[in-house]
Amino acid sequence: MRLFHHVTKKTGHILFPYVWHYYTDTYSGRFHHLIVDSVLSLIILSLIAINVAIAGALFLLSIPPQVTVTGSVPTVIISGEPLLLTIQYDNQRKTVANFTGEVITPPGFNATTPTNWQQPQLHQGEQGTIEVGGRFIGQPNAHYRFIILYGFDYYGQHYSTIIPVDFVVAMSSFEVVPEVTGTILNNEEFQWAIHYSNSSALPRQRACITVTLPGAFVLTQSSQPLRDGQRFAFDDLPARATGTITVAGSFHNAIGEGKQVIGVTAMDDCTTTPITQLAVSTPIEVLTPRLQLQASGPTVVNVGAAVTYYQTYTNSGDAVLENVVVTTQLADTAERIQRISSADGSVAGTTISWVNPQLAPGEHRQVSFTVYTNPALREKNAEYSFSSRATATIADVGVVTYAPSIRYATKFNSTLNFVGVERYTATSGEQLGYGPYPLEADTITALRVFWEMRDFTNDLSNVTIQTTLPSQVEWTGLSAVTAGGAMTYDSASRTVTWHTSTVPSFSHAQGGSFEVRLRPNTLQVGKTINVTNETVFSARDSFTGVVLQRTLGALRTDQPIQ
């Protein structure tokens, strides 16, 4: 205990001399202690200051600054869409100066924001985000990398770091899909399509679709020009744009039954460094033509007619064909066709089919069906059509082949009811003629002759109606027409003519009328007499091109002369 007391006393005296003396003797008589204590304290303070300085130097120089930078991109990268690189920084230890950075972008990235930065000072604990945006076009499934280079200065020292940000292109926003039939005949013209879509929110420049065509394929037509024999180019493809390119052509000299492949590739930046976006290929089986199908029948019919069509199928190959099936499908039947019949085929609704178990090479068969058109049809520019197709199995190889599909259309001539009538009164009772009626011998009676075009469904052009007047009938000069120019009368030939260039269907009632005077003689008493001779109507059906003709017999008085 005494030792503890002694140590405490001496330690207190040494460490806190002013305190110790204050509470013990207040330096009374010991002023030399005061000097010693002061000197000692000064020394101690100096040592402490030295230590503190040493400690500070150690703190500054021996513990380096720490600025953390990370980079990230979205988890799904779509070529052609906007891409944002997000750079986050965090100064965890010490304030640094001249915080700078730069992003090295991969090829195909077109930055729309600055790719570098510079900050004079980055305080301790300061955090932040830098975004580098742009549009990236790359190849799907390929790896790409952003490289972030950054650095700062700290008490004369420069610190720098490189951060890579890797990503993989998941897919492209430039999509392309070929639509190709599965089977085609050699030399059969067919059409296939390339559907494309720029689903990006951004337009594309210099995009293209390249096609890889089999050597046997001969392109005859495409809806868009094919550049360099392989490329459909889009100098400017708008955002969200979709479309279809149709390609027509046929395979030539494709030998035997075999597969061919058509490839389609969507590409960006076609003119400089093409980047494949999506490559798709589709197989097509090319068959040697072995089955031929032909149809015959009228291409223009009158409403209400019964029309028979004949189809002939032929084995033009060198192998026996089995299970030959011909199928005909009628279209546009609503209200236009009353019924369908076939003596040698089976009819199911609007489909007719014929089956033949075997067809030897060079052998042909003919089938037929009859269409009964609707006599009540009153439709402008009406037509109906059918398409036929034949399939068969090649006996030797068991491959199903077919005959090219055929389409056959038949137009309806306009219905037309041309009426000629002589009237003394209208049906509503108004007097149209004058003089005695029934007609009397040696007395003048005037009548009105009507030419009426009724119930015509197609526009008519080049309409001409003509008649001649009997000798006892006189043209009075009064006429009226609903269209075209006036009626004319040639007194030398006694011919009345009305011509008009066009008469639209489904307009108001159409026709013309003219007045004639008759003076029967006494020999005609008890008989009816001609008011006009034969009347001839002709007009071109503007839809079918057929010249429609109607001939009316002589118009006669409806009552004997009195």
Added chain:
Amino acid sequence: MLTPVPNWWLFGWFAIGIWLWPSLSQAVTLPDNYPRVGNIYLASSITNDEARQLAQWDVVVIGLETQYTNPEAIPLLRALNPDIIILGYIPSEEVSLDNFRINDPDHPLYKIYRPLRNHDDWFLKNTSGDYLNFWPGTRMINVSTRWSTALAKSVSRHVLKKHSQWWDGVYYDNCFNDISWLDGSIDIDGSGTAASSSTADQRWRVGMGTLLKQTAKRNPTKVIVCNSSGDYYTYINGRMFEDFPSANEGQWSGSMQRYADVMQRAQQPRLVIVNTIANTTTSTNYRLMRYNLASALLHDGFASYDQSSFAHHSLWWYDEYGAALGAPLASGYNIQTNASLVKASRGVWRRNFQRGLVLVNSTDQNQRVVLEDGFEKITGTQDTVINNGKLVGSVTLPANDGIILLGRIAQVVNAPYINGTFAKVFSANGKTQRNSFFTYNGTFPGSSTVVQLDDINTSVVADDTYVTVYTNGRQTSRFAPYGEQFTGGVNIDVDRLNGKRKAYRIVTGTKTYGPHVRIFSLRGQATNPGCFPYASDFRGGVNVAVGDVDRNNRGQEIVVAAAKGGGPHIRILDRNCRLLHPGFFAYDASLHSGVVVAVGDVDNDGHDDIVTIPGAGATPYVRIFNYKGQALQPGFYAFSQSDRSGAQVAVSDIDGDGLNELIAMSFGIFNQ
């Protein structure tokens, strides 16, 4: 270089103008629309109701005293018929004894006859000093005295000049050429001795001539009509044939020759009244009336038919009087001999007019007349056997009969029509007015819309794209109101949109597509950007019509209706295409056939009305409205109810009778 005009030269023209002014400004003009009809209405007084009826005639002869007994009557006549010719009646050579009982000094007859009270020597007496008289209750006056001058002066001063705006002239009764026939001992010179017949007649003629000459000299702008037979044609404008065809004048042949004579020799304007008397109080001797009218129509006189020479105060109006024949095309002629009327003899006579003809059979037998071109009988209410409205190619005229036949109408004028349509003519209440006809002008394509403006000899034609204007047969302008790519059809109406004295304007609408109304001059210059009176996305077009429907006389309005497939909402625009009246529904609002409109005074009340008919697909029921949408008539079916082919309406004076008719047009007859 201009030469200064001397002051005396200007003054001379001014003086001549002043001198000519009264005569030029008040000259009597005879009507140019036949038949001309006159009424000698010598009632003691004329009531206003009688005046209203008398206003139908072209010439009326009424007593001079009417200006005193009923001062309202004459202005009323003029108000009702501004073109009427009013002649004051006064005997030239006698005085009714009743007139001496008139003591009011303001009475014109008192003033005229007052000198006789102091001049007993002016009366015509025989050598025994007896007063002579020709007509019961009257006393003859000796016109060889100063009476002739006094009468001329009085008539001029107290009648013709005092009320110059009322009277167009004077009718002197009994302008005898001679007097010796009256009595064998006439004391013509007051000497107490009988003059010889020739002397008496000579002095009489001189006196009568003085009367007429003095009257004419004092009243150069007035007409003077006598019932004389020829000696005074140097001074007078015409005469009256009384009791035509009278035996005194040589029956029909003699009368017609005298009729031809007066029409050649009398002063202009020649005013002849051919009066026939029924000698009964009943008005139903239609044959005699027709005989009179048809005979009068062979020359340019005025037909008159009344009870008797003792009772010239009938208000008998006949269906034939309202027939509008227009102006004569030539003189009358004998259809058998082709002779002219100067040597008229009994036979069948014909005269052609702009809108018809007249036939007279002056023989004693029925005569059949063949008319190769066909004519239309009058649609009458009196002698319906004759005036049955039928089309005829021949007529059989009974002896001493006549007939008016109307030419067949061939075209609507002054209103839009669809070229080639069958047209029916109605009154406002749906009564058929004339035979139906095809309204057609072969110069233009069928189905085009045509407006023929008679007053400027111009036709405006609209087709599917263009509006073309023809004046005097030559194309003067052509334009596409809706562009040359538009083929939907153009509607038009043409009228003096900005006022009756302003230029014509073509108002266009569309038959399909947007309901765009536009306004053009006849030269095709747009005078207004136009407007869309209905929703601009309506594709059925708009029908247009023009007229003064708001009755303010300040320009006209444009009445519109939605066309194909539109509702029946009629709207009224002002002349600048601004909405003036929200409009009304002409038919049930559920009707969607569109409506065709026309504007005109169809009920002839002086105000334009709105006429509507539904478009294709609906029954052709005509309705008539005022601009407030109030129906003025119950309406009627213009065509069969089953005819839904679509119709057009127009309002026009199609027969030239001064009254508008309602015309409904359709192509439906080609579907019968």
